[in-house]
Amino acid sequence: MSSINYSEKIPNNVNLGEDRTLQRALEQWQPNFINWWDDVGPVGSTDSEVYLRTAVSVDPQGWASFGHVKMRDYRWGIFLNPGSADREIHFGDHKGEKAWDSVPGEHRANLRRIIVTQGDTEPASVEQQRHLGLTAPSMYDLRNLFQINVEEGRHLWAMVYLLHKHFGRDGREEAEALLERRSGDANNPRILGAFNEATPDWLSFFMFTYFTDRDGKFQLCALAESAFDPLARTTKFMLTEEAHHMFVGESGISRVIQRTAQVMNELKTDDVGRLRAAGVIDLPTIQRYINFHYSVTIDLFGADESSNAAIFYSSGLKGRYEEGKRVDDHTLKGQTYKVLEVRDGHLVEKDVPMLNALNEVLRDDYIKDSVAGVERWNKVLAKALIPVRLAVPHKAFHRNIGALSGVKVSPDGRVLGEVEWAANVDAWLPSREDRAYVASLMGRVVEPGKFANWIAPPVMGINRQPVDYDYVRFG
Ligand SMILES: [Fe+2]
Numbered sequence: 079m080s081s082i083n084y085s086e087k088i089p090n091n092v093n094l095g096e097d098r099t100l101q102r103a104l105e106q107w108q109p110n111f112i113n114w115w116d117d118v119g120p121v122g123s124t125d126s127e128v129y130l131r132t133a134v135s136v137d138p139q140g141w142a143s144f145g146h147v148k149m150r151d152y153r154w155g156i157f158l159n160p161g162s163a164d165r166e167i168h169f170g171d172h173k174g175e176k177a178w179d180s181v182p183g184e185h186r187a188n189l190r191r192i193i194v195t196q197g198d199t200e201p202a203s204v205e206q207q208r209h210l211g212l213t214a215p216s217m218y219d220l221r222n223l224f225q226i227n228v229e230e231g232r233h234l235w236a237m238v239y240l241l242h243k244h245f246g247r248d249g250r251e252e253a254e255a256l257l258e259r260r261s262g263d264a265n266n267p268r269i270l271g272a273f274n275e276a277t278p279d280w281l282s283f284f285m286f287t288y289f290t291d292r293d294g295k296f297q298l299c300a301l302a303e304s305a306f307d308p309l310a311r312t313t314k315f316m317l318t319e320e321a322h323h324m325f326v327g328e329s330g331i332s333r334v335i336q337r338t339a340q341v342m343n344e345l346k347t348d349d350v351g352r353l354r355a356a357g358v359i360d361l362p363t364i365q366r367y368i369n370f371h372y373s374v375t376i377d378l379f380g381a382d383e384s385s386n387a388a389i390f391y392s393s394g395l396k397g398r399y400e401e402g403k404r405v406d407d408h409t410l411k412g413q414t415y416k417v418l419e420v421r422d423g424h425l426v427e428k429d430v431p432m433l434n435a436l437n438e439v440l441r442d443d444y445i446k447d448s449v450a451g452v453e454r455w456n457k458v459l460a461k462a463l464i465p466v467r468l469a470v471p472h473k474a475f476h477r478n479i480g481a482l483s484g485v486k487v488s489p490d491g492r493v494l495g496e497v498e499w500a501a502n503v504d505a506w507l508p509s510r511e512d513r514a515y516v517a518s519l520m521g522r523v524v525e526p527g528k529f530a531n532w533i534a535p536p537v538m539g540i541n542r543q544p545v546d547y548d549y550v551r552f553g
């Protein structure tokens with residue numbers, strides 16, 4: 079297993095030292111990356127030493143090292159999973175041909191677009207989360223936030239490496255542009271909608287890492303099937319890090335629910351006013367946050383019918399989730415898939431060519447995966463003998479892309495008129511009051527082992543350290 083030479087400026091397992099031109103290009107980009115980090119990276123992190131994991135190899139048995147490091151000195155490295163010389167393309171029109179080590183001219187524009195779109199989400203989330211450190215509910219949570227931030231930074235490096243290595247001058251220009259767009263900026267926003275939404279509080283952060291980082295997982299899984307081998311190998315390694323991000327979200331929400339359930343039982347009430355007076359987040363508010371983050375995130379998969387999706391698949395650029403485990407012909411010609419449309423005021427299914435519906439296929443795989451975690455949250459409620467159950471809303475609820483955009487649909491899937499929608503929207507999506515209430519709970523708790531009132535402590539610490547370990551040493 080290749081390991082990392084830490085004496086090099088940019089840790090890597092891609093023999094960077096043997097490609098002087100590439101090394102120089104990346105060394106020129108690096109200070110711009112640091113400027114971006116200083117400019118819009120995590121507020122108040124510069125002088126702290128944080129107990130972070132750093133990728134040091136791609137060995138599944140021990141790819142990370144843990145230790146206190148200054149965030150700014152984090153070694154953002156470039157790692158590809160090992161390749162195999164005889165890897166074959168296993169879907170689309172090129173099925174059975176040898177996988178590509180370099181970019182075929184005919185697919186260059188599409189591949190660049192795919193890599194730039196993925197790359198753009200990574201710095202975007204760092205920007206979205208940059209203020210959260212000021213209101214961390216514990217030192218443990220602060221450390222997890224910072225861990226995610228540095229790894230999203232590394233994911234940006236991973237995409238920039240591909241752009242510099244394989245796309246020449248326009249790749250270098252795209253790499254610069256990735257540092258110039260800003261989440262939520264009116265003039266130069268990030269590419270995808272959900273990455274321009276604010277992440278103003280920790281409930282939003284946990285929802286984001288549960289739902290939106292999981293979109294990342296599914297996109298990366300689809301790219302890990304790519305015929306373009308460097309992209310497949312890069313994204314496979316990114317997935318290793320992504321698992322922790324989703325863990326932070328799932329366990330974070332679970333701890334919020336656990337704390338709320340505890341207070342509901344202590345006070346023997348489900349009255350929202352009394353629970354808010356006790357300083358915990360009521361279950362209806364949690365449900366509304368789920369509705370918001372779920373619907374915004376499933377939009378990220380794109381239009382339900384898309385000729386681009388068909389082209390990306392047929393040309394081998396982007397596969398399906400777990401393409402290799404599926405038992406069909408992996409070309410999908412002549413097959414159909416069901417998508418939703420509104421007819422006579424009702425949602426109905428219609429069959430469309432499967433190749434054109436691959437965004438919807440990936441969205442449905444995502445939905446199955448995200449529902450599983452919601453069921454685990456419900457177990458927390460069941461265990462506390464609270465009869466309420468949380469759920470994701472209907473797929474057509476609050477959509478802004480594809481055939482369902484603009485249609486008003488209730489969380490249980492009824493098509494509504496504007497009046498009924500307007501009368502109920504505050505019961506279905508976080509209202510201004512909800513957001514103000516959640517914001518009012520956000521205070522900074524960073525003494526080791528102490529937790530904000532609205533969240534339960536985790537079951538265990540990071541890397542077998544105790545929960546009250548000094549995960550962040552403030553400078
Ligand atoms: Fe990422």
Ligand SMILES: [Fe+2]
Nearest residue numbers: 291294320323
């Ligand atoms: Fe992530």
